Amino acid sequence: MIRDFAIVWSERDLLLSGLGNTTILSVLSAIAGLVIAFVLTPALMSKRRWLALAVRVFVDGMRCVPFLLFAYIVYYGLPSFGIRLDNWSSGLVALTVYHAAYLAEILRGAWAAQPREPLEAGVAFGFSGPRLFRRIILPPLLLAAGPIIGNQMIQIVKDSAFLTIIALPELTHAASSIQSRHYVPFAAFITAVFLYWGLCLIIEAGVSGIDRLAAARR
């Protein structure tokens, strides 16, 4: 058993690059997903019926589709439209678009649960437009939605493992390579499991930091 782990250790470069890919992939798609979500959320609540409906169909549609199937569609489907992406880019696109839908719904829920008075007070004190959004609306919204966004980030990390199936060299893919090269399945995959755990603990630490900020402001 110790020998198995020694083998995994000898392949640490592969594993670390997998971990790096998983991390970069997750961080990039979380950020890009949030940005897209911030565009989608107002559209979800738009008074223009057709816009709200279109975005609602997209968001609910994504929530009903298994991520793996969506990733396949992006990977195999985009070339049919003449868009050629390597597996890295198509993985990133799939992860981002898919989770943007979830994040939009999360932000909408947090927004709906916000009390109206602070906003009205902001307006009464002369805030408007982007400044109203940035100074008055956004901070409590992010604090309130922080824990759920954190959960979604964990989901992003976990969904990124699916991309091993389109041969994206992320963490699970790295563990698979090590296992097939040396036949040390337990050591290879349990190491991957603990690395995923570490990533999630970091996210959770971030969330509890946000939570402390929020608690002081309740």
Place this chain on the structure above:
Amino acid sequence: MGMTNDMAVLDVAGISKRFGDLQVLSDISFTVTRGETVCVLGPSGSGKSTLLRCINWLERPDAGQIYLNGDRIGINNGGVVMSDRELSRVRTRIGMVFQHFALWPHLTVLQNLMEAPVQVQKRPVAEVREEAMALLAKVGLSDKCDVFPARLSGGQKQRVGIARALAMKPDVLLFDEPTSALDPELVGEVLLVMRELAREGRTMVIVTHEMGFARDAATRILFMDRGRVVETGRPERFFVSPDTERARQFIQRYAAG
């Protein structure tokens, strides 16, 4: 039967309780005889709730004894702390009414009343139902029997709470500020029910801030301050000429509103 008094339903002897560094109850002793309505008064934080909770061992006292009709509560004949099942058996003889009602939201009003008599006391369902309906009539809520608690007003909820405690046919009833969570206009209907129980001669220990009620419904006042029983006596005497300075200040503050 109790050694001190044949008529003592509840005999509390030297109860003490501390939470960490805080001595919440210090050597509390009193007896409640059959048919008495004892009102426990005192400033908030003086240990009134803790005292009630020690009586039915929701809170475990650090020292002292409690007897219900001569039977020791909390400690069995072998001298060891009662098991959960033994405690459950004695608790059926002590009714409790909660400040925030604590009705079970997943059961209808009638089911709330029937739950313990049927499940715990294992009495026949038909008999329990009949009695429960009679109790609901008594608290004026016959028409609400099939409604869920969420649909009731605070005053109605507390009347159900009282009926639920009565359904067990307990030897003694404990009330912990039963009207404190109510809107002022709903207090009266609950006090009315409690007055009726006092008139019937139910044995009751009532923690309350309703001075008017304590004055004319109590047979005896127990005044607590900082975990001690500071003064005890008949209400007409307690409210007019209390023995202690602390009680006098307390009464004055409440009389002033």
Place this chain on the structure above:
Amino acid sequence: MSTADILAILQGAVVTVTLSFVGILIGLPIGLGLALLRWADVPVIARIVAVYVSVLRATPLVTLLLLLFFALPNVGIAIGPVSAAILALVMNTSAFNCEVWRAALMNFPKEQYEAAQSVGMHASLRFRRIVLPQIVRVSLPGLVNEMSLLIKVTPVLAVVGVVDITRAAVRIGAETYEPLPPFLVAIAMYAPIVFALVSLQRFIERRQLAAEAA
């Protein structure tokens, strides 16, 4: 794509969805048991459960599945793809269910519990008659949500070769050089199931809100 192809995909969908329901059925009570161990704060065991839940919540189903499928035979435990799949689903969903149940237990009002004590209910009666009915109600939306999440990850069971929707889709795509239609058919089979669960969750939440407002 022929009718036979569509039937193959349909069969795959039926198998994976069945597997996830089996996983949920087993994982639900296990999750409750784990939550109770943590709630009761059983020494040592509660800590072990906490770590188990934390690790499993962080582990992607693919990784867990590969671990079980390849490593268990290595230590002398023979395991087929279907058993590995069920085991992985159960481990995964029990950890999530544990958190849902535990949240409900932690938020369970103390006074409710004491009211049950005060009328003389002993521990198991209190749990059965007072606690369980209420936490089931509170947990229901979370548990349904968890079910839809679980069904959404089942296509990945393909990696260990469970007869499966995605495998059929990949094979057909490779044969016909038209990769897209099989996946679209697969999505058309999954989406209604997940949609039904998501709608069910919304319906329960809305009904409970309405009941509280009453």
